[in-house]
Amino acid sequence: MKTEYRKAEIRDVLAKHQPRHNPAPGRKPASVLIPFYPAPEGLSLVFMKRPDYPGVHGDQISFPGGGKEEADSDDLETALRETREEIGVKPEHVEVWGALSTQQTVSSSYRITPFIGSIPYPYEFRLDPREVERLIIIPFSRLLDPETYAYGTYNWKGLEFESDLYTYGNDIIWGLTARILNDLIKLIKTGREQ
Numbered sequence: 001m002k003t004e005y006r007k008a009e010i011r012d013v014l015a016k017h018q019p020r021h022n023p024a025p026g027r028k029p030a031s032v033l034i035p036f037y038p039a040p041e042g043l044s045l046v047f048m049k050r051p052d053y054p055g056v057h058g059d060q061i062s063f064p065g066g067g068k069e070e071a072d073s074d075d076l077e078t079a080l081r082e083t084r085e086e087i088g089v090k091p092e093h094v095e096v097w098g099a100l101s102t103q104q105t106v107s108s109s110y111r112i113t114p115f116i117g118s119i120p121y122p123y124e125f126r127l128d129p130r131e132v133e134r135l136i137i138i139p140f141s142r143l144l145d146p147e148t149y150a151y152g153t154y155n156w157k158g159l160e161f162e163s164d165l166y167t168y169g170n171d172i173i174w175g176l177t178a179r180i181l182n183d184l185i186k187l188i189k190t191g192r193e194q
Helices: 007-016 075-087 140-144 175-190
Strands: 028-039 042-049 065-067 095-099 110-118 134-139 149-156 159-168 171-173
Touching: 007 028, 007 095, 007 110, 007 175, 028 075, 028 134, 028 175, 042 075, 042 140, 065 075, 065 110, 075 110, 110 175, 134 140, 140 159, 140 175, 149 175, 159 175, 171 175
Parallel strands: 028 110
Antiparallel strands: 028 042, 028 065, 042 134, 095 110, 149 159, 159 171
């Protein structure tokens, strides 16, 4: 099983991909950026751990992103703006490779458009402490390792959710972030999201 992919291979797959952006009436538009990062450990993905604030997204691991604002011209601008606000990556430093199909959240009323791109190494991240407790940078090869993945029940604040689960050390990626990650991995491996 292949566990190493180069940037060019991933860019080529995304260039051929036609994501589905289905309208979702009544749901708030939002976007995330899936940032690839060429760290010394190999091509990696940057995640962020949110502080344990009130609400449905507190104390979770996510990609940088958030809700669309009136001033945002499109979904990509939302993803880039939120990435700058949350982890300090300037939009002009992101090389956008493509997008995945729109997803819908289960626990809140969002329609999420995931974008994929890369940021240069090294990078001086600037975290907004109100939104980001810490960064989690995971080698992509680890996320492709079958030992990292499971599907099962995740207990979050006393509630149980059936979810894709990716484990890296003491961190567990679950929920929508795990679903988006799963779609990305399927797309890279097979050329199809589903």
